[in-house]
Amino acid sequence: MSTALMSTSTPTLTSSLLYLDGVSVSFDGFKAIRGLSLVIAPGEMRAIIGPNGAGKTTMMDIITGKTRPDAGTVMFGGSVDLTRLDEAAIANLGIGRKFQKPTVFDFHTIEDNILLALKSKRTVRRTLFWKTANADQKRIDHILGVIKLGDARARLAGSLSHGQKQWLEIGMLLAQDPKLLLVDEPAAGMTDGETAETAVLLKEIARDHSVIVVEHDMGFIRELGVKVTVLHEGSVLAEGPLDQVSANERVVEVYLGR
Numbered sequence: 673m674s675t676a677l678m679s680t681s682t683p684t685l686t687s688s689l690l691y692l693d694g695v696s697v698s699f700d701g702f703k704a705i706r707g708l709s710l711v712i713a714p715g716e717m718r719a720i721i722g723p724n725g726a727g728k729t730t731m732m733d734i735i736t737g738k739t740r741p742d743a744g745t746v747m748f749g750g751s752v753d754l755t756r757l758d759e760a761a762i763a764n765l766g767i768g769r770k771f772q773k774p775t776v777f778d779f780h781t782i783e784d785n786i787l788l789a790l791k792s793k794r795t796v797r798r799t800l801f802w803k804t805a806n807a808d809q810k811r812i813d814h815i816l817g818v819i820k821l822g823d824a825r826a827r828l829a830g831s832l833s834h835g836q837k838q839w840l841e842i843g844m845l846l847a848q849d850p851k852l853l854l855v856d857e858p859a860a861g862m863t864d865g866e867t868a869e870t871a872v873l874l875k876e877i878a879r880d881h882s883v884i885v886v887e888h889d890m891g892f893i894r895e896l897g898v899k900v901t902v903l904h905e906g907s908v909l910a911e912g913p914l915d916q917v918s919a920n921e922r923v924v925e926v927y928l929g930r
């Protein structure tokens with residue numbers, strides 16, 4: 673599906689899942705994001721690359737409502753203006769974010785971590801004592817299967833490897849049933865084997881979710897096989913299949929050639 677999407681033209685506002693146009697934000701007079709335009713189609717996985725300070729994190733902060741842009745359009749689902757909503761409302765719309773550092777509950781089992789995420793609107797204490805409903809158990813089993821931690825479900829999350837913790841956190845994000853997942857450097861600190869498995873996992877998730885993944889690991893991005901957006905100094909420097917952007921002289925100059 674991703675390959676097919678690469679060859680299609682950019683969706684319009686109404687056919688987009690996420691639509692950024694002319695977005696700018698300054699911090700103390702420094703323009704971190706300048707005239708950024710980016711469109712994600714429903715069901716698309718997009719990789720975002722760019723040098724340190726290019727604005728990748730700030731872009732995610734704008735999408736999730738953590739940072740409000742000074743100018744520009746940020747629309748979700750073709751009609752919801754994200755610049756008018758706070759972080760909680762944006763999360764409730766179905767935009768989930770995974771930060772670089774895993775933040776799982778080390779002293780709970782893997783299964784309970786997923787359960788807690790599933791019930792995150794209820795209090796942690798009540799959740800653990802509630803009998804898990806059948807439907808919830810099915811969801812948990814499904815998610816544990818997707819993140820390949822089914823056999824480890826009864827283990828404490830704190831005993832997992834760094835890579836497995838990242839997968840668990842992705843599972844916790846899935847439990848909240850987001851339409852769009854923002855994933856920040858999932859392969860950072862992973863072994864080569866874990867990195868390859870993470871690419872497989874994200875591709876599986878992208879079958880029924882939209883995903884934006886920020887990553888520096890080019891081998892990992894190649895594995896994803898999706899359209900790549902290169903950010904530089906707060907705006908889009910290049911966009912297209914990895915081979916195409918990798919051959920772009922400016923991209924080589926500011927990012928790949930370092």
Ligand SMILES: Nc1ncnc2c1ncn2[C@@H]1O[C@H](COP(=O)(O)OP(=O)(O)OP(=O)(O)O)[C@@H](O)[C@H]1O
Binds near residue numbers: 724726730
């Ligand atoms: N709250 C802030 N106050 C001041 N400057 C900021 C703030 N947040 C980001 N910046 C600046 O905005 C620019 C973009 O930063 P951002 O963290 O978005 O880049 P990035 O592409 O995520 O970089 P990295 O790959 O290092 O994480 C940087 O020059 C950064 O110093």
